[in-house]
Amino acid sequence: MSCEKNAAGNDLLLIIDMQNVYTKGQEWACCGTDNAAKSILKLLSSCHCPDVIFTQYLACENPKGVWKEYNRINASINSDPWLNAIIPALLPWTKKYPIYSKSVYSSLAIPQVKEAAAQARRVLISGVVAECCVLSTVLAAIDEGCQVIYLKDAVSGLTPRSERETENLISYFSPLHTKIMTTDEYLLEAASRA
Numbered sequence: 490m491s492c493e494k495n496a497a498g499n500d501l502l503l504i505i506d507m508q509n510v511y512t513k514g515q516e517w518a519c520c521g522t523d524n525a526a527k528s529i530l531k532l533l534s535s536c537h538c539p540d541v542i543f544t545q546y547l548a549c550e551n552p553k554g555v556w557k558e559y560n561r562i563n564a565s566i567n568s569d570p571w572l573n574a575i576i577p578a579l580l581p582w583t584k585k586y587p588i589y590s591k592s593v594y595s596s597l598a599i600p601q602v603k604e605a606a607a608q609a610r611r612v613l614i615s616g617v618v619a620e621c622c623v624l625s626t627v628l629a630a631i632d633e634g635c636q637v638i639y640l641k642d643a644v645s646g647l648t649p650r651s652e653r654e655t656e657n658l659i660s661y662f663s664p665l666h667t668k669i670m671t672t673d674e675y676l677l678e679a680a681s682r683a
Contacts, residue, residue: 500638500679501609502538504529505596505616505623506546507579510572511645517566519617519645520652526578528643528672529615533582537679540609541586542602546622547573549592556592594625597633611636613675619646619655627659631666639669 507526510517519525532538548560548567566572575583589599597603606612612635614627623644630637639659646652659667670678 498608498610499540500538500611500613501605502532502541502613502615503596503602503606503626504541504543504579505614505626506544506618507576507616508545508572509574509576510566510569511617512576515572517618519619520648521645522576522617525615525617525643525645526576528640530578531672531676532613532615532640532643533579535676535679537676537683538613540605541582542596542605543575543579543583543586543588544596544599544602544616544622545573545575545588545590547590547592552592594622595629596622596626597629603633606630606633606635609635611638613638613640615640615643617645619644620651624655624658627662627667631662636665637662637667638675639667640672640675641669642671 507529509515511519511522513522533541552560560567575588587601589601591599597606612630614623614637616623627637627639639656641656644652646655656669660669663669
C-alpha cells in the first residue's frame, strides 16, 4: 500500500504536547496519557497518516501578560528538560516527523502547523491536555476553516470528567466543523478510502 499523497490531499495528524510531564506520577499528569499514546502509536504504525506533526509546550523566555505569572508558578517544570521531552514511546517518531515548540496553548500559533493545517484535507487531533492545549487548538483550527477529526481515544485530559466535558464542547461544532471518532473508526474509514 502506498503512503503517498492522494489527489484530494492528506489528513494531518497533529500530536499535541505528548511530554513526560503529563505522564502518571508527574505534576501535570493526565488520566489517560498511556492509552492516548497507544492510540497514537496505532495511527503512526498504519499507512494512513503520512502527514504528521508533533508539538511541544516550552515556556518562552520573555512571556507577556498572564503568561509571566504562569511561567513563574511553573518555573521548576519549565526548567526540567526531561519533563518537557516527548514521552519515550513516541520519541523515535520525532526523527521521522517534525516537532515544533510553542509557548501558548494553541498549536496553530506555530506558523508551520497553521500552514500544514490549511493544506490538509482534515486535521486529526490527538494529545494532551484535552481541556487546555487540545481544545484551544481545535477552536483555532475551526476558525481557520479546517475540518477537525477529534480522536477521542487519542486525547487525554486531567480527569475523565474534563475529557467528557471537552468532547461535549467539541460536539457542538459537529457535523460541519468537527467529527468525533475513535482511532479504530478513523482507520476503518481510511482503509475504505485507500
